Amino acid sequence: MSALFSLQGKTALVTGASRGLGQAIAMAVAEAGAKVLCASSAAGGCDATVQKIQQAGHQAQALSADLSDESAVRELAAAAQDQGAVDILVNCGGTIFRAPADQFPMDEWRKVIAVNLDSAFLLCQLLGRDMIARKSGKIINIASMLSYSGGITVPAYTASKHAIAGVTKALANEWACHNIQVNAIAPGYFRTDNTAALQADEARNAAILDRIPAARWGEPEDLTGAAVFLASAASQYVNGHVLAVDGGWLAR
Structure with missing residues (x-):
């Protein structure tokens, strides 16, 4: 059974791997046997992640790209493919901005x-072409609880995460026949930089905890099992699925 979850001999590109959820996922797929290309927005941003992976006896290399710059994203895809075939793509890089909708800066x-x-779409497209040619690949997009609901003062983030869920399903429809599994993980409320404002807001923090059946915020390590599952042969017949890892938030 353990062979189903092995990533031995695979190469994974993980964006947003400098800290938080991306770092935890990068370390987990490395532990499962993959060589991990750790990407961050700034040069040197993933040095700590790469060091941790290498100190544990696994393979990792740092890359960087400003994900808001299309040219930089294209260069990132090319740099990743210069290392050989990319078997696993994890689109974890992201950002958030909070402001009331009527004042939200364009x-x-x-x-x-x-x-x-x-x-995320561009990396799927650029790396997906080679996956189609090789008839093999795993793509994991990071969705959100705001792929299901609207949130407060984060209209752009909500729009992006609804779209990520839709793009995941659209690509799965086209690429499943090429033996490429495209899925997403929707983290619940995790302790990361993106949720720092919520954690610091006493009323919002209490309201969030009150709704989570697990009665705690998620920790980055809580996401790693789902990531390895979706990156491995264990999920070979899972396509277009958005896997909620939320401590029961959606069930409440």
């Missing part, structure tokens, strides 16, 4: 959509 709207949606 430049921030465009940045959030570019980072969270456009870059």
Whole structure:
């Protein structure tokens, strides 16, 4: 059974791997046997992640790209493929901006959509072409609880995460016949930089915890099992699925 979850001999590109959920996923797929290309928005941003992976005896390399810049995203895809075939793509890089909808700056709207949606689709497209040619590949997009609901003061983030869920299903419809599994993970409320404002808001923090049956915020390590599952042969017949890892939030 353990062979089903092995990523030995595979190469994975993980964006947003400098910290938080992306770092945890990068370390988990490395532990499962994959060589991991860890991407961050700035040069040197993934050095700590790469060091942790290598100290554990696994393979990792740092890459960087500004995900709001289409040219940089194209260069990232090319740099990843220069290392050989990319078997697993994890689109975890993202950003958020908070402001009331009636005051939301359009430049921030465009940045959030570019980072969270456009870059993910472009990486899927660029790396997906080679996966189609090889008739093999795993793509994991990071969705959100805001793929299901509207949130408060985060209209661009919500729009991007609804779209990520839709793009995941659309690509699965086209690429499942090529033995490519395209799925998404929708994290619940996790302790990350993106949720720092919510954690610091006493009333919102209490309301969030009150709804989570597990009665706690998620930790990055809580996401790793789902990521390895969707990256491995264990999920060979799972396509177009958005897997909620939320402590029961959606069930409440």
